Amino acid sequence: MQKRFIDKKEEYNNLYKSLEKKYNIISNIRFFVMVLIIYLGYKIYNNFGTMFLALEIILVFLFLILVVYHQKIRVERERAKILEDINGRYISRIDGTWIEFEDTGKEFIDTSHDYSNDLDIVGENSIFQLLNITNTHIGRKIFVNNLLKPDKDKKKIYLKQEAIKELSGKLDLVQEIEYITYKNKKDLKDPETLIKYAESDENLFKSKFIKNLIRFMPVLVLGINIYGIISKSFFIIYIGLGVLIVQVLIWLFSMFRNSKILETVHYLKYNLETYLEVLKLLEKENFSSEELKRIKETMFSQGQSSIEAIKELDKITQIINIRSGGISNLILNVLFLWDYQCIFLLEKWKNKYGEKVKSWIEGIGEIESLISFSVLNNINSHIVFPKIVEGKSRIIAEEIGHPLINMEDRVDNDIKLDNEIFIITGSNMSGKTTFLRTIGINLVLAYNGAGVCAKSMELTLLDIITSMRVVDDLKGGISTFYAEILRIKRIIDRAETQDNMIFLIDEIFTGTNSVDRILGAKNVIGNLNKDNIIGMITTHDLELCALDSRKRIRNFYFEDKYDGKTIKFDYKIKSGKSTSTNAKNLMNLAGIKIVIKQ
Known part of the structure; x- marks a missing residue:
């Protein structure tokens, strides 16, 4: 590969x-x-x-x-x-x-999000950093939004799957789109102002008479003055100068407002060039998947080609740019009311194409987002597109692995979480936390129509909520332990009103004494033990394993082996509860003497 x-x-x-x-x-x-x-x-x-x-x-x-x-x-x-x-x-x-890639998406980090911070969705060493090849502002936003808010609709997921499969097989097209968007990346701007302007129905003047008067006025001014000079009539020249002064006042009257409107498209020069190249490339491409056909249809349908529209806007931008210099700006506006003429061209363009602009630009962003998800298929040979099923909440997968871990280093596991709650025990560094993240991050990929790191996978549509990397809030006076309580309360509240949910809780209540921790954990599991609410909790407290006597609760563990010199982990999940701990062994390896045996 x-x-x-x-x-x-x-x-x-x-x-x-x-x-x-x-x-x-x-x-x-x-x-x-x-x-x-x-x-x-x-x-x-x-x-x-x-x-x-x-x-x-x-x-x-x-x-x-x-x-x-x-x-x-x-x-x-x-x-x-x-x-x-x-x-x-x-x-x-x-x-x-890839962990050295500059774009980590760190500005999208939100510690209050249901799962993104815990599952390494954005930020350093994240799935965003690994897969992202979006370069336009809108493409980046759509890709992040898909990662943070997957559209859990079975039909849409399958449509995206087909699109991602097709794009993963069109590597030359994918790389050409990345090249086009990347070469001007530093100069690409957020098109939000253009979209807002295009969608607005506000024009500079409502009256057609005033608009036509301003259009014709430069012709009148130049005609009178030229005639006055040729005829050598001072009376005509004075009239011409008077009309010219009126024209200058008209320019000055709306100078700042006009400049603001023109700046809307002036600074998008490289955006327009980029959009145009991508659109030309997509127009020639024949797609077989329905989702890609749909996106292409929005760009080249109903007799309004996005290419023609962008070309026209690019020409208007070039006309606007003629007056970019100070002297040229003064001369063009004094003689021709240039800013007004440019705005009239923009308004004509807006009235013709305005309502379509957003869908065209977002179409390019959607393509970039789908391409980013397709990257996984070309860098990992252990990929499958999951099956979305109906019925009770469940996740069943063979050889599922973490997509952020290299294939050579990754250990895959089987899982059958069928309307159940797993209590997972095991020693430090044995793989409990990684396993939780493996399940969570593959769910996010699955709900975006992307491939997952597994041999096979079927799952129901589930809301994902986690409690793993809990941090304190010193300004708010909230300790780490209390922050965890608030996070878990949020999970319980969600379970009260939500069907089809999965929770992932790592090392529950480590910030308090063992008695309170065990009691608190038992109550959390009791509150979450409801039909169609599935999840996994990792813990060092083996006492929690006694809860497997209750319906829907099962024990699993990760083990380690210590030979007196090294600790070895197989990172394989097994049924049952852990029978070993390794804190003592880790201290020995670190050179800390065990002076108190018990």
């Missing part, structure tokens, strides 16, 4: 080197041609000759051709370099160095 990306990376590296060599050669030729142009220009200046002039013209044309070709090579060279880096990132995802 890794070899595929190594070969592609090497292919693009060789292409980059070849283009770099060609680029440098053309640079030297351009310099040589420029020197000849200057030399021949000097010759023509001192001793004009037809031959010299003909050569000069030929060299100027040659230089222009070289400039265009040089630019083309520069773009191809940049593309080769970016695609080399893209394949390098796939290799990093496979060998484990």
Whole structure:
């Protein structure tokens, strides 16, 4: 699996080197041609000759051709370099160095979220950091939103599964879209202001008469003044100057308002270029999955092509950019009321395409999000698309593993959590917490239509809520223990009103004494022991294992083996309760003498 990306990376590296060599050669030729142009220009200046002039013209044309070709090579060279880096990132995802990726999505961390902080959904060493290849603002938001709020609809999940399967088999398309969006990533802006403007029905003027008057006024001003100059009539010239002053006042009257409107699209130059390239690529692509067809249909349907719309907006942006300089801005607005003319063009465009803009931009974001989920299929050979089933809450999986752990290091487990609660015991570092996260993170992937790290998996639609990484709130005066109580109270409250829920609680109530901890844990399990509420609780308190006498509660454990020198873990979950502890052994390994035996 890794070899595929190594070969592609090497292919693009060789292409980059070849283009770099060609680029440098053309640079030297351009310099040589420029020197000849200057030399021949000097010759023509001192001793004009037809031959010299003909050569000069030929060299100027040659230089222009070289400039265009040089630019083309520069773009191809940049593309080769970016695609080399893209394949390098796939290799990093496979060998484990993906944890060095800069974009961790840390700004989306929310410790109050039902599960994201506990399951490593966003932030450092997260599923977002591993899979994310979105580069547009909207794509990033959609991908994160999917991770944090999966749409638990069986039909939609299956539609996404088909789309992700198809995209995972179109690696060249996937990488081309990533290249297009990545090359301008630093210059891409949030399109929210454009979307709001496009969806608004507010125009600068409601009156068509006033709008037409402002459109015609520059023609009137220029006509009167030119006629006055030609006729040498001071009376006409004074009238012309008077009308010109009125025109300047009209410009100044709405100058700041107009500038604000124009800035809406002016700063989206690179967005428009990026959208246009992606749309052109998607237009040519034939999809078989219904979800991808649906997204494409929103972009190229009902006689309103998104490509034509973006092209038109890009042209308007270029017209707006003509007045970007201070002097040009002054002259164009004084003579032509340029800002008004640009806004009238924008309003015409908005009235024609406005209600579609959001769906087009979001369509690109949806594609990016689906592509991100498809990455897992290309970096992990142990992937299956789960089956969504009806009935009692359950998760049944064979060889399920944690997607953030390398395949070579990962230990897979089987699970059959069928309308039950698991009490999981075991010594420190034996794999209890990792197992909880394995189940949780694969559920998040499953509900997004993505593949999961398993041989097989079937599950019902479940709300996920966890209590694992509980932190204190010093400003709010809340200790870690009390913060955990509040978190677990939230889980219990949810269970009161929610069917089909899974809870994952790690090391319950470790912040208090053993008597209170056991009593508290028993009551938590008692409150959660309700039909269709399933979950897992890890603990060191073997006394909780006695609860397996109750209906729906089962014991499982992870074990370790100590040979006097090392502690070995197999990270395999087993039925029953733990019969060993390793705190003493860990202290021995760390060099702490056991001076009190009991």
